[in-house]
Amino acid sequence: xxxxxxxxxxxxxxxxxxxxxxxxxxxxxxxxxxxxxxxxxxxxxxxxxxxxxxxxxxxxxxxxxxxxxxxxxxxxxxxxxxxxxxxxxxxxxxxxxxxxxxxxxxxxxxxxxxxxxxxxxxxxxxxxxxxxxxxxxxxxxxxxxxxxxxxxxxxxxxxxxxxxxxxxxxxxxxxxxxxxxxxxxxxxxxxxxxxxxxxxxxxxxxxxxxxxxxxxxxxxxxxxxxxxxxxxxxxxxxxxxxxxxxxxxxxxxxxxxxxxxxxxxxxxxxxxxxxxxxxxxxxxxxxxxxxxxxxxxxxxxxxxxxxxxxxxxxxxxxxxxxxxxxxxxxxxxxxxxxxxxxxxxxxxxxxxxxxxxxxxxxxxxxxxxxxxxxxxxxxxxxxxxxxxxxxxxxxxxxxxxxxxxxxxxxxxxx
Numbered sequence: 001x002x003x004x005x006x007x008x009x010x011x012x013x014x015x016x017x018x019x020x021x022x023x024x025x026x027x028x029x030x031x032x033x034x035x036x037x038x039x040x041x042x043x044x045x046x047x048x049x050x051x052x053x054x055x056x057x058x059x060x061x062x063x064x065x066x067x068x069x070x071x072x073x074x075x076x077x078x079x080x081x082x083x084x085x086x087x088x089x090x091x092x093x094x095x096x097x098x099x100x101x102x103x104x105x106x107x108x109x110x111x112x113x114x115x116x117x118x119x120x121x122x123x124x125x126x127x128x129x130x131x132x133x134x135x136x137x138x139x140x141x142x143x144x145x146x147x148x149x150x151x152x153x154x155x156x157x158x159x160x161x162x163x164x165x166x167x168x169x170x171x172x173x174x175x176x177x178x179x180x181x182x183x184x185x186x187x188x189x190x191x192x193x194x195x196x197x198x199x200x201x202x203x204x205x206x207x208x209x210x211x212x213x214x215x216x217x218x219x220x221x222x223x224x225x226x227x228x229x230x231x232x233x234x235x236x237x238x239x240x241x242x243x244x245x246x247x248x249x250x251x252x253x254x255x256x257x258x259x260x261x262x263x264x265x266x267x268x269x270x271x272x273x274x275x276x277x278x279x280x281x282x283x284x285x286x287x288x289x290x291x292x293x294x295x296x297x298x299x300x301x302x303x304x305x306x307x308x309x310x311x312x313x314x315x316x317x318x319x320x321x322x323x324x325x326x327x328x329x330x331x332x333x334x335x336x337x338x339x340x341x342x343x344x345x346x347x348x349x350x351x352x353x354x355x356x357x358x359x360x361x362x363x364x365x366x367x368x369x370x371x372x373x374x375x376x377x378x379x380x381x382x383x384x385x386x387x388x389x390x391x392x393x394x395x396x397x398x399x400x401x402x403x404x405x406x407x408x409x410x411x412x413x414x
Contacts, residue, residue: 005037006054006055006056007034007035007036007041007051007052007053007054007055007056008034008035008036008055008056008057008058008383008409009032009033009034009035009051009052009055009056009057009058010032010033010035010058010060010065010385010406011030011031011032011046011057011058011059011060012030012031012059012060012061012062012063012064012065012387013025013030013031013060013061013062013063013064014031014064014065014391015031015033015043015064015065015066015377016064016065016066016357016377016391016392016393017043017067017376017377017378018066018067018358018361018362018375018376018377018378019358019361019362019363019375019376024043024044024045029045029046029047029048030045030046030059031043031044031045031046031065032044032045032046032047032048032049033065033377033383033385034049034051034052034055035383035406035409036052036409037409038382038383038408038409038410039380039381039382039383039409040377040378040379040380040381040382040383041379042379043377043378043379058411058414060387060403060404060414062389062390063387063388063389063403063404064387064388064389064390064391064392065377065385065386065387066357066361066377066385066386066387066388066392067361067362067374067375067376067377067384067385067386068110068111068112068113068137068361068374068384068385068386068405068406068407069109069110069111069112069340069343069360069361069364069386069399070111070112070113070114070115070323070324070360070361070363070364070365070367070368070374070375071106071111071113071114071115071137071324071325071326071328071339071342071360071364072114072115072257072280072323072324072325072363072364072367072368073115073117073259073280073282073323073325073326073327073367074114074115074116074117074325074326074327074328074329074336074339075116075117075118075119075327075328075329075330076099076102076103076114076116076119076121076122076125076139076141076336077095077099077119077121077329077330078090078094078095078096078097078098078099078100078102078121078330079095079098079329079330080098080330080331080332081329081330081331081332081333081334082331082332087158088158088159088162092120092121095121096121096124096125098330099121099125100125100128100134100136102330102336102337103125103129103134103135103136103137103139104134104135104136105336105337106136106137106336106337106339107135107136107137107405107407107412108337108405108412108413109337109339109340109402109405110340110386110399110402110405110413111137111337111339111340112137112138112374112384112385112386112405112407113137113138113139113140113364113365113368113370113374113384114137114138114139114140115139115140115141115142115190115325115364115367115368116139116140116141116142117142117192117238117259117325117327118142118143118144118145118153118192119141119142119143119144120143120144120166122139122141122142122143122188123141123143123186123187123188123189124187125139125141126139126140126141126187126189127187135412137407138368138370138374138384138407140189140190140368140369140370141187141188141189142183142188142189142190142191142192142238143183143186143187143188143192144166144167144168144183144186145166145168145192145193145194146168146170146176146179146180146183146191146192146193146194146226147168147169147170147193147194147217148169148170148171148194148217148218148222149169149171150197150200151194151197151217151218152194152195152196152197152206152217152240153168153194153206154168154169155205155206156200167179167182170222170226171222172222173221173222173225176218176222176223176225176226176229177225177226177229179226180226180229180230180233180235181229181233183235184233184235188235189235189369190230190235190236190237190238190256190369191226191230191235191236191237191238192237192238192239192240192259193218193223193226193237193238193239193240193255194206194217194218194239194240195216195217195218195223195239195240195241195246195249195250195255196208196214196215196216196217196240196241196242196243196245196246197214197215197216197217198210198213198214199213199215202300203294203296203297203300204297204300204301204304206240207242207260207300207304208242208243208300209296209300209303210300210303211242211243211262211263211303211304211307212243212263212307214242214243214245214246214263215245216245216246216249217246218249220249220252220253223239223249223250223253223255224253224254226253227253227254227255228254231254236256236257236369237254237255237256237257238255238256238257238258238259238280239255239257239258239259240259240260241255241258241259241260241261242260242261242262242263242304243263243264244263244264244265244268247261247263247264247268247272248268248271250277251268251271251272251275251277255277256277256278257277257278257279257280257323257367258272258277258278258279258280259280259282259325259327260280260281260282260308260327261279261280261281261311261315262281262304262307262308262310262311262312263307263311264311264314264315265314266314266317266318269311269314269315269317269318269320270318272315272318272320273315273318273319273320273321276321277320277321278321278322278323278363278366278367279315279320279321279322279323280322280323280324280325280367281308281311281312281315281322281325281346281349282325282326282327282342283305283308283312283342283345283346283349284326284327284328284334284339284341284342284345285326285327285328285334286301286302286304286305286308287305287341287345288333288334289301289333289334290302290305292333308349309349309350312346312349312350312351313349313350316350316351321363321366322346322351322355322359322363323359323363323364323366323367324342324343324346324356324359324360324363324364325342325364325367326339326341326342340360340399340400341400342360343356343357343359343360343396343399344356344396344397344399344400346359347396352393353392353393353394353395353396354393356396357392357393357396360399361375361376362375362376363375382407382408382409383406383407383408383409384406384407384408385404385405385406386402386403386404386405386406387402387403387404387405387414388401388402388403389401389403
């Protein structure tokens with residue numbers, strides 16, 4: 001038996017097992033996990049069960065074990081946005097190479113699964129990771145956005161011929177159905193649609209300069225067709241929805257995850273909870289973009305930050321389920337890896353540290369549709385985990401101090 005296929009025994013001071021599970025503290029004996037064929041086969045205390053034959057023992061000392069972190073909203077574009085033309089000028093092969101490097105960095109920092117919310121590289125990167133061609137987190141990818149003309153991501157600053165070449169546009173019910181089928185053919189795991197858009201002159205057009213002044217990108221009929229076709233084929237739908245009208249429309253049309261989701265009323269927060277939709281609030285991107293050197297751009301991002309906090313409070317009050325996602329794209333303003341600042345921002349916005357940890361593990365797993373495989377330390381789950389130098393429920397900042405990373409039973413860092 002080669003070392004890479006041998007069973008592993010991990011010992012640590014304590015383990016936070018995830019949503020609904022216990023915390024195993026150090027009471028005279030350490031926590032112990034048994035791992036075989038990339039999955040957790042047992043979790044308990046040292047000495048309660050014999051180690052598997054020929055197992056490798058790793059003692060992590062006083063560390064705490066947790067499920068691997070999950071970033072439920074980012075974009076694997078392989079870009080450095082300090083070059084404003086990179087999005088349409090950089091060769092796709094070069095971007096893919098950079099994206100592979102991004103995946104490696106994220107995995108080293110304990111991000112063991114991600115959801116790519118739009119971009120042409122996502123499905124191919126997901127396949128490469130799944131087949132073991134490159135090392136990286138699990139990837140669930142949407143492929144390219146689906147967007148109306150003059151809609152969410154159709155900015156007039158982009159060259160028209162380049163936008164046309166993306167295959168992003170879908171106007172009218174028939175085109176919406178066709179785009180969903182194209183994404184399925186291209187290997188998409190879910191569908192990402194643009195549900196709201198700012199004014200044509202807004203500097204922050206996809207988000208809008210003011211979250212209180214956004215319009216719908218699609219009619220109710222068009223969005224309903226997108227959702228119906230995706231669901232008929234077993235794919236979930238994620239909607240970029242900012243503002244009360246866009247979030248309400250997404251809920252009425254059966255969208256599964258609400259991306260951003262701020263600028264909402266108390267009634268819409270209640271509807272979100274009643275319908276069981278998952279909210280991915282993406283606090284990290286505005287938190288970094290608010291430092292923009294151009295005053296009116298920075299002010300726009302600050303308006304979004306204020307609306308995010310207010311809306312998150314409403315969502316918490318009604319028990320809306322939350323998944324943690326950064327919306328990071330690439331340097332310099334939103335580097336991919338490390339990205340667990342989102343958990344700290346969720347706590348600043350009102351979640352308890354444990355609620356934030358759930359959002360960054362079990363909540364993320366549900367957003368990815370992998371809730372029966374990852375997001376918890378439990379028997380039968382994949383051995384994706386991190387070790388921290390203490391209890392993050394007492395100090396959420398410890399999520400930045402990853403000591404050890406394992407994915408699928410393979411030690412990535414430690």
